[in-house]
Amino acid sequence: MKQKIDKIGIIGLGLIGGSFARALKNTMNIKIYGNDKFHLQEAKKLGLIDEQLTDENISMMDIIIIATPVNTIGEISKKILNDIHPNALIFDTGSTKHKIAMEIHNHPKRDQFLLAHPIAGTEYSGPSAAYESLYENKINILCDTEKTRKDLLKKAWYIFEALKMKIIRMDSKEHDRHIAYVSHLSHISSFMLGKTVMDLEKDEKNIFQMAGSGFASTVRLAKSSPDTWTPIFMENKENIIKALDEYLENLHLFKEMLIKHEAPKIKNQLKETNHIKNIIDKLNS
Amino acid sequence: MKQKIDKIGIIGLGLIGGSFARALKNTMNIKIYGNDKFHLQEAKKLGLIDEQLTDENISMMDIIIIATPVNTIGEISKKILNDIHPNALIFDTGSTKHKIAMEIHNHPKRDQFLLAHPIAGTEYSGPSAAYESLYENKINILCDTEKTRKDLLKKAWYIFEALKMKIIRMDSKEHDRHIAYVSHLSHISSFMLGKTVMDLEKDEKNIFQMAGSGFASTVRLAKSSPDTWTPIFMENKENIIKALDEYLENLHLFKEMLIKHEAPKIKNQLKETNHIKNIIDKLNS
Numbered sequence: 001m002k003q004k005i006d007k008i009g010i011i012g013l014g015l016i017g018g019s020f021a022r023a024l025k026n027t028m029n030i031k032i033y034g035n036d037k038f039h040l041q042e043a044k045k046l047g048l049i050d051e052q053l054t055d056e057n058i059s060m061m062d063i064i065i066i067a068t069p070v071n072t073i074g075e076i077s078k079k080i081l082n083d084i085h086p087n088a089l090i091f092d093t094g095s096t097k098h099k100i101a102m103e104i105h106n107h108p109k110r111d112q113f114l115l116a117h118p119i120a121g122t123e124y125s126g127p128s129a130a131y132e133s134l135y136e137n138k139i140n141i142l143c144d145t146e147k148t149r150k151d152l153l154k155k156a157w158y159i160f161e162a163l164k165m166k167i168i169r170m171d172s173k174e175h176d177r178h179i180a181y182v183s184h185l186s187h188i189s190s191f192m193l194g195k196t197v198m199d200l201e202k203d204e205k206n207i208f209q210m211a212g213s214g215f216a217s218t219v220r221l222a223k224s225s226p227d228t229w230t231p232i233f234m235e236n237k238e239n240i241i242k243a244l245d246e247y248l249e250n251l252h253l254f255k256e257m258l259i260k261h262e263a264p265k266i267k268n269q270l271k272e273t274n275h276i277k278n279i280i281d282k283l284n285s
Numbered sequence: 286m287k288q289k290i291d292k293i294g295i296i297g298l299g300l301i302g303g304s305f306a307r308a309l310k311n312t313m314n315i316k317i318y319g320n321d322k323f324h325l326q327e328a329k330k331l332g333l334i335d336e337q338l339t340d341e342n343i344s345m346m347d348i349i350i351i352a353t354p355v356n357t358i359g360e361i362s363k364k365i366l367n368d369i370h371p372n373a374l375i376f377d378t379g380s381t382k383h384k385i386a387m388e389i390h391n392h393p394k395r396d397q398f399l400l401a402h403p404i405a406g407t408e409y410s411g412p413s414a415a416y417e418s419l420y421e422n423k424i425n426i427l428c429d430t431e432k433t434r435k436d437l438l439k440k441a442w443y444i445f446e447a448l449k450m451k452i453i454r455m456d457s458k459e460h461d462r463h464i465a466y467v468s469h470l471s472h473i474s475s476f477m478l479g480k481t482v483m484d485l486e487k488d489e490k491n492i493f494q495m496a497g498s499g500f501a502s503t504v505r506l507a508k509s510s511p512d513t514w515t516p517i518f519m520e521n522k523e524n525i526i527k528a529l530d531e532y533l534e535n536l537h538l539f540k541e542m543l544i545k546h547e548a549p550k551i552k553n554q555l556k557e558t559n560h561i562k563n564i565i566d567k568l569n570s
Contacts, residue, residue, distance in 0.1 A: 119497040182496040186503040194561040208567040211467040212404040218471040226555035250477040270511035276479040282493040
């Protein structure tokens, strides 16, 4: 179904919001209005937006995307919901969903809001990291969709399909529990690996001379933005602590096997873990 | 200096030995003799070798490369050293060096042996994973080079430079200490991350639907060969246990900061760890 969408506002013009700007501009005949507390000038210079999103023009938007750090999304959303016109849709893009769901829960315009989490990103950040094809063939998890007005959900669906995203639906609490394992824990393991190696190898020459592509791949996420990731870790801390406990337990057990020199047991565990191949292959396909 | 090299023998024709076969064949006018306890037929079929390396022809080799699992290198090396001609060079390619150094320490032909560790590899294994350019622009760490006969060290240097490798030298004990941090620990963190996520997410659909490229990158090494990596972990266990303890400590401290909700402290630590960017960039350049 064709949807009439002329004006899209984006709050937060970093990697995520900026890539929505580029992708939408490239896909549809629309005007992009944007705002960003820190990077507005850079975003303008890069041509990410056509005009600045202001208190004056916000009520003209058909869709508003909120792509700011997760700890700010709830508050911004409540404010914006007050200002939008009755057929506008707001969606956010945060990596945690349940706290945001709780914050907007009682808002009289809750049904104009959609909780979204596009599983897309790189270790780079800011407007200059944004690119047009970031969302192509990527999963977009929509949460608690029964709380969004049907016609607005259709509008969102139309946009996401135009950007070639694959849509799945999930309860926001479930989302946060799973994402702690498959995303947040990876970031922590990578950050702490980077920290450990830098702590111990005071002479950096030893790292970049001796490390190979395997190390680079494993610590890639340690380049991620602290402004984005600190709030994510705080918002989802209960689930992350559980995931961390499981990870710590597995590392301890591995260390015990090493101490006891239990080679066959270790080999067996590595073999079982090799099964991750099949999962990653599906991920990349 | 041009070196007369006609015949090269390779024991172990997986990713590492097989890639030497392909690269050398492509670079020099030589004949490759090879053997492999498990993959000889596959290696022959793939055209990795010209002839089988046997007890009969081993004394005709100018160079012999030992690319078998690290726990077998010492024993194989001692046997081969007995059989080679007086101007032949043997080098190994193992990811641990000190135990091998100890095993061959007293051999009367120790000076015909060179301890080498090319920092190159992928998460794939076996003859079919081998490829010609694996070693191009990669570091090759040569250990305890003062124990290798000067003319044979020159011969090795000639080969490695022909393959476009960058050579550094290091004490074998130092090598093992550093490599535990920049390589072995990454493999363990990746294997245990893969295990943790698979343990917890019994329904694999949740993993490959919700995980992104970050997860794939962080668990990439969990696809590595258990036959290669179990012996590496066992041989270097003292250093690895130390590295693991540091990693565990950092993960524990991170968890404590989460529990106490110390966002500024966490952000600060992530910012400091971001410095790994500069190191990885040098790695990739």
